[in-house]
Amino acid sequence: MLSLIKRTLLGNDIDGQLPARVQQAIQTQENQSEILIAWVQLFLVMVFATLYALSPKTFSADAMFAPVPYALASYLIFTLIRTAVAITRYLSWWFLSLSVIADMTLLMFLIWSFHIQYEQEPSFYLKAPTLLYVFIFISLRALRFDVRYVLLAGLSAALGWTVLLGYAVHSGNGMANITNDYVLYTMSHNILLGAEFDKIISILVVTFILALVIVRAKRLLINSVAQATAAEDLSRFFSPEIAEKITHSEGWIEPGTGQTREAAILHCDLQGFTRLSMEKPANEVITLLAEYQARIVPIIQRNGGTIDKFLGDGILATFGAAVQTDHYSADCLRAMEEMMVETRDWAKEREAQGLEPQVIRFTAASGSILFGAVGDKSRLEYTVIGEPVNLAAKLDKHAKAEQAIALLTLQSYEEALAQGFTPSTQMEIRAARDVGGVTGLVDLVVLTEAD
Structure with a gap:
C-alpha cells in the first residue's frame, strides 16, 4: 500500500545506479538551467528597479533613509556575479542556497520598506500585492529540477512572511489593529490573522505541489536522458537506421x-x-x-x-x-x-x-x-x-x-x-x-x- 502511494505521488522508481555519462548529461542540463535562472533573476531585479523609479515617493525629506535603492544595488551586484559564475563554472550547493535566500530576503525587504516609503503603519505592507512575486521566485527554482531549492525557496518565503507578520503585530498599534471583521480588514490597516495565515499556507501548499512535480519530472528527465544515451549507444553497436527502428518503434x-x-x-x-x-x-x-x-x-x-x-x-x-x-x-x-x-x-x-x-x-x-x-x-x-x-x-x-x-x-x-x-x-x-x-x-x- 505504501509503495503504491509512493509511486502515485513520486512516479516510477529509477532502476539501478545511473552511468557516469548519464549523470554528466543531467549535470549539463542543470548547468544550463542555472544560466537561464540567472538571466531571469537579472531581469527581475531590473523590473524591481524600474518600478521603484517610476513609483511616487511620498516620504518626507526628514523621514528615514530610503533603503530600497541600496537593497536593489546590492542585489544587482550579487545577481551579476551569480550570472557570470553560472556561465563560466558549476555553481556549488552553498552558493545556490545563498542565492535562494537572497531572493526571498530582497523581496521581503522591499515589502517591509513600503510602510516607510508611504509613511504608514507596518500593517500597511501586509496588503502589498508584491507578495505574489514569491511564487515567481519559487517557480523559478523549478527550472533546475532539484527539489531542495524549491523547498528552500518556499520555506524561506513562508518564514519571511511570518517574520513580517510578527513585526506588524508587535510594532506600533499592531496589537490593537487585530480584527476578525473582514470588511474592516479590507478597508483599513487592521490585521486579519486568518488572512495572513492563508497566505502562508498557500505558499507552503504551492511549494509542496511544485516539489512533487519536480520529483516526478526529474525522474522522467533521468529516464529520458538514460534512454537517449542508450539510443546513442545503440547507434554505435547497430547501424543508425536499425537503432532508430528500435528506439522509435511504436x-x-x-x-x-x-x-x-x-x-x-x-x-x-x-x-x-x-x-x-x-x-x-x-x-x-x-x-x-x-x-x-x-x-x-x-x-x-x-x-x-x-x-x-x-x-x-x-x-x-x-x-x-x-x-x-x-x-x-x-x-x-x-x-x-x-x-x-x-x-x-x-x-x-x-x-x-x-x-x-x-x-x-x-x-x-x-x-x-x-x-x-x-x-x-x-x-x-x-x-x-x-x-x-x-x-x-x-x-x-x-x-x-x-x-x-x-x-x-x-x-x-x-x-x-x-x-x-x-x-x-x-x-x-x-x-x-x-x-x-x-x-x-x-x-x-x-x-x-x-x-
Whole structure:
C-alpha cells in the first residue's frame, strides 16, 4: 500500500545506479538551467528597479533613509556575479542556497520598506500585492529540477512572511489593529490573522505541489536522458537506421516480425585475414581490422547502405533493406566503386610505410529479401534473410576462382544501370558461371578500375 502511494505521488522508481555519462548529461542540463535562472533573476531585479523609479515617493525629506535603492544595488551586484559564475563554472550547493535566500530576503525587504516609503503603519505592507512575486521566485527554482531549492525557496518565503507578520503585530498599534471583521480588514490597516495565515499556507501548499512535480519530472528527465544515451549507444553497436527502428518503434518488437523488401546485399572480405590473425600479434591484428573497417564503413553509409553485421574480417551491408529505396542496386554499385579506389589508396599507403598491402574483395547480389527481427524475447537481432544474402556470401568464395576483386551478378549490374548508375569502372561479363552451393548457372560481372 505504501509503495503504491509512493509511486502515485513520486512516479516510477529509477532502476539501478545511473552511468557516469548519464549523470554528466543531467549535470549539463542543470548547468544550463542555472544560466537561464540567472538571466531571469537579472531581469527581475531590473523590473524591481524600474518600478521603484517610476513609483511616487511620498516620504518626507526628514523621514528615514530610503533603503530600497541600496537593497536593489546590492542585489544587482550579487545577481551579476551569480550570472557570470553560472556561465563560466558549476555553481556549488552553498552558493545556490545563498542565492535562494537572497531572493526571498530582497523581496521581503522591499515589502517591509513600503510602510516607510508611504509613511504608514507596518500593517500597511501586509496588503502589498508584491507578495505574489514569491511564487515567481519559487517557480523559478523549478527550472533546475532539484527539489531542495524549491523547498528552500518556499520555506524561506513562508518564514519571511511570518517574520513580517510578527513585526506588524508587535510594532506600533499592531496589537490593537487585530480584527476578525473582514470588511474592516479590507478597508483599513487592521490585521486579519486568518488572512495572513492563508497566505502562508498557500505558499507552503504551492511549494509542496511544485516539489512533487519536480520529483516526478526529474525522474522522467533521468529516464529520458538514460534512454537517449542508450539510443546513442545503440547507434554505435547497430547501424543508425536499425537503432532508430528500435528506439522509435511504436510497439514492443517481437521476434519473427519482418517485411519483404527489394534490396542489394554487399559482402566485404579482407583476403588472407585468417592466416594473418594466426601469424601476427593480437594487437596488430585488431589495429589492422579497425583501420580496414574505418575506411570501408563510412563509404557504405555515405552511399545509403546499412551495416547488417561484422563477420570477423567480413562486413555484410544492405541497401534498401533497413530504409526502403528504389535505387538500392545503384547505391550498392557506387559504394563498390568508391571502395575499390579506397582499397587501392590504402595499399599504396601501406607499401610506402613498408607494410604488406591488404586486398579486399567485394561481392554483391540483389533481389527479394526478408528484413526483420529474429531471436527470442531475451535476445533480438535485426537481420536480412533471402537468396541474395546467401548468393553474395557464396560469390565471395567464388571470387577467388574468378581472380576478381569486385564481383556481382549481371542482374544486379543491369538493375543498377536502370536505377541511374553511371559506371566509372570497366566491366566484364562472365556468363553461365557455376558458383558453389548455388543451383544452376549464374551470369556474373567483374569490375576493374579503368585504365
